[in-house]
Amino acid sequence: MTRTGVEPAVHVAVDRIACDGRGLCAELLPERIRLDEWGYPVLDPTPLSGADRRHARRAVRLCPRLALRLVSEIPTHG
Numbered sequence: 001m002t003r004t005g006v007e008p009a010v011h012v013a014v015d016r017i018a019c020d021g022r023g024l025c026a027e028l029l030p031e032r033i034r035l036d037e038w039g040y041p042v043l044d045p046t047p048l049s050g051a052d053r054r055h056a057r058r059a060v061r062l063c064p065r066l067a068l069r070l071v072s073e074i075p076t077h078g
């Protein structure tokens with residue numbers, strides 16, 4: 001929660017240069033990450049909630065190439 005009382009939207013992002021495309025993240029977070037035909041992650045861009053955030057933090061921590069990160073954004077209106 002921020003000082004403005006607005007809950008930031010959090011989603012997973014990938015550094016496509018660092019990623020080696022072996023797909024561990026899709027095993028750790030299958031509800032948000034699937035693999036393309038070459039084994040590289042395709043991320044669901046919708047904000048994470050509750051248990052998904054916990055699983056996403058684990059996937060970020062365990063990515064062997066440090067290619068995953070969580071991104072927080074304050075939703076804008078209008």
Ligand code: SF4
Nearest residue numbers: 019020022023025063
């Ligand atoms: S675990 Fe990391 S290096 Fe492996 S495919 Fe996923 S983002 Fe890429």
